[in-house]
Amino acid sequence: MKTGLLDINSLIRRVDAFPTLPTIYYRLIEIMDNPRSTVMDVSEIISSDQSSAAKVLKAANSPIYGFYGRIESISQAISYIGFDEVKNLVIAMTIIDFFNKHFENRNFNPVKFWQHSIGVGIMSRLIGQYLNASGLEVYFLAGIMHDIGKLLFHSTIPDEYSSIIKYAVENEIHIRDAELKFLGLTHDVAGEILAEKWSFPQSIKCAIRYHSNGISNNKHREIVAATHVSNIAVNMYGYGYSDSGLLPSPNKAVWNILDLPNNFFSNFNKQMTDSYIDSSNLLLRQND
Amino acid sequence: MSMRINTEGIKAGMELAEPILNCYGQTLLNSGVILNTKHIRILKTWNIYNVTVKTEGNEQHDTNLPSDEIIQICRNSLVKKIDWIPELSIEEDLFNTAVLNNALNYGENE
Numbered sequence: 001m002k003t004g005l006l007d008i009n010s011l012i013r014r015v016d017a018f019p020t021l022p023t024i025y026y027r028l029i030e031i032m033d034n035p036r037s038t039v040m041d042v043s044e045i046i047s048s049d050q051s052s053a054a055k056v057l058k059a060a061n062s063p064i065y066g067f068y069g070r071i072e073s074i075s076q077a078i079s080y081i082g083f084d085e086v087k088n089l090v091i092a093m094t095i096i097d098f099f100n101k102h103f104e105n106r107n108f109n110p111v112k113f114w115q116h117s118i119g120v121g122i123m124s125r126l127i128g129q130y131l132n133a134s135g136l137e138v139y140f141l142a143g144i145m146h147d148i149g150k151l152l153f154h155s156t157i158p159d160e161y162s163s164i165i166k167y168a169v170e171n172e173i174h175i176r177d178a179e180l181k182f183l184g185l186t187h188d189v190a191g192e193i194l195a196e197k198w199s200f201p202q203s204i205k206c207a208i209r210y211h212s213n214g215i216s217n218n219k220h221r222e223i224v225a226a227t228h229v230s231n232i233a234v235n236m237y238g239y240g241y242s243d244s245g246l247l248p249s250p251n252k253a254v255w256n257i258l259d260l261p262n263n264f265f266s267n268f269n270k271q272m273t274d275s276y277i278d279s280s281n282l283l284l285r286q287n288d
Numbered sequence: 289m290s291m292r293i294n295t296e297g298i299k300a301g302m303e304l305a306e307p308i309l310n311c312y313g314q315t316l317l318n319s320g321v322i323l324n325t326k327h328i329r330i331l332k333t334w335n336i337y338n339v340t341v342k343t344e345g346n347e348q349h350d351t352n353l354p355s356d357e358i359i360q361i362c363r364n365s366l367v368k369k370i371d372w373i374p375e376l377s378i379e380e381d382l383f384n385t386a387v388l389n390n391a392l393n394y395g396e397n398e
Contacts, residue, residue: 172371236366236386238393249372250379262377265385271309273389 006157006183011190014156015197019102024049025094028087029201032137039083043075052090059089059282084137091137092121092144092283103155107162113151115240115280117144122275123230124223126268127258131222135203142207142227145200147242149191149208153183168245175245176212188212214251225257233265239276291343295331298339300324306340354391362390 027045031037047053053074060077061069071077078086096114121143128139153161160182168178176186191208200208206220207227214228215221228251234240235247261267290305300323308317308331316334317327323341331339354362366387374383 174371233382233386236370236382237389238386239389247370249370250382252376255376255378260378263381264378265382269385269389270306274309 006185008185008189008193011152011156011185011193015152015193018194018197021098021198022049022094024052025091025098026199028091028094029199032087032091033201039075039078042083042087043073043078046086046090047074052094055093056086056089059093060086062282088137088140089282091141092118095144096283099151099155103151105154105158105162107158108154109241111284112241113147113243114284116234116242117147117240118279118283119234119237119239119276120144120146120227120230122279123233123272124226126272126275127226127230127260127264128222130260130264130268131226131258133222138201138203139223139226142204142211142223143230145191145195145204146207146211146227146231147187147191148194149187149189150243152190152194153179153187157183165243165245168243172246174248175243178245186212212248214254214257221257225254228254229258290340292340295328295339298323298328298331298341300328302341304339305342308339354388354394358394359387359391362394363387366390 024045028042031041031045046056056074056077057071059065060071060081061067065081067080071080074086100110121140124139124143125136128136133139150161153164164178164182165175167173167182168175171178176188179186188209188211192205195205195208203220203223206216206218207224210216210224211227211231214225216224231242232247232250235242235244302323304317304319304321304323307315307319309315317331321327366383374380
C-alpha cells in the first residue's frame with residue numbers, strides 16, 4: 001500500500017467538492033446558538049421541511065415516548081417530548097440521512113458506524129448530565145459527529161481506507177497510527193476540515209478534532225473529555241463498530257477534568273443501555 | 289433478589305428493586321418504594337411496561353444473566369482488544385462494565 005496518500009491541501013480540495021448539508025440543519029444550529037429562540041421558531045423551521053416534519057411525528061409517536069399516535073403536530077411534539085429532544089432528533093437524523101444518501105461504500109457498514117456514534121452521544125450526554133452542564137444537546141451531537149473524519153475517508157478513498165483498517169486490525173495497532181502511516185493525517189484532522197466546511201459550532205469542532213487525545217485547553221474541555229471517554233467506553237462495550245483497531249487507554253488527565261465517581265460506569269449502565277437501544281431504534285429505523 | 293415483570297403483573301405491596309426512569313433518565317419512582325394501587329394506575333398512565341421488583345428468594349430470577357464461563361470468554365476477548373491495563377478504580381469499573389455488557393450481548397456480535 002502506498003504511504004502519504006493524502007495531504008491537507010488535497011483533502012481540502014476534495015472537501016470543497018462535497019455537497020452542503022440541508023438548509024434545515026443550519027437553521028436549527030442557528031437556533032441552538034440563540035438563547036432567545038422559542039418553541040415557535042423551532043416548530044416553524046421543522047414544519048417547513050416536510051421530510052423532517054414527517055420523521056419527527058413518526059418518532060414522537062413511537063413506543064419510546066409512549067404517546068401512541070396522539071401527537072399530530074410539531075408544536076405538540078415539542079411540548080410533549082421537549083424542545084431540545086426534538087432539535088436533537090432532527091439534527092441527528094439530518095446528518096445520518098445525509099451521509100447515507102450521498103456516500104456509498106461497499107466495504108462500509110453505516111448501521112454499525114452510526115450505532116457506535118449514537119452510543120458515544122448518549123454516554124457523553126450522561127456525563128454532561130452528571131456534570132450538571134448546560135447545553136446537553138451539544139454533548140449528544142458531539143458524540144454523534146466525532147468520527148465524521150472516518151466517513152470522509154470512507155467516501156473519498158474507500159478502497160485505501162478499507163485496507164488501512166484491515167492493516168490496523170491485523171497488526172493490532174491504533175487506527176490513528178495506521179492513518180498517519182499511510183495517509184499522513186488522521187481522521188480527527190480530516191473531520192475538523194469537514195466540520196469547518198459545514199460550519200459546525202466550535203464546541204463540536206473541538207470534540208471532533210481532539211476526541212482521540214481528550215484534551216482541549218479551551219472552554220469546551222469537558223465536552224472534549226466526555227467524547228474521549230465515551231468513545232473508548234462504547235468501543236469497549238461493543239455497541240456498534242468504529243473501525244478502531246486496538247483500543248487506546250483513556251487519557252489519565254481526562255479523569256481529573258471530569259471528576260466522575262469511581263462507579264460511574266456501573267451505576268449508569270442501565271440508563272446508558274436503555275437509552276442506547278431506544279435512540280438507535282429511533283434514529284436508524286426512520287426509513288423502514 | 290429481583291425479577292423483571294410486566295406492569296400488568298404488579299400487585300400492591302410489591303417493592304421496587306430498581307428505580308423507574310422516564311425516557312430522559314429522570315427518576316419517576318425510586319427503588320425501595322412499596323407499590324400501591326395508585327402507583328400501579330400511574331405507571332399505566334405513564335406507559336411504563338416493565339418494572340423490576342424484589343422477590344423472596346426462590347422464584348425464577350433474571351435468566352438473562354450470563355454464565356461465569358461467558359463472562360470469562362468476554363474478559364479474555366476484551367483484554368486482547370485493548371492495549372492497557374486498568375489501574376484506577378474508575379478504569380476497573382469501566383472494564384468490568386464493558387465485560388458485563390459484552391457478556392449480555394454474547395453471540396449477537398460474534
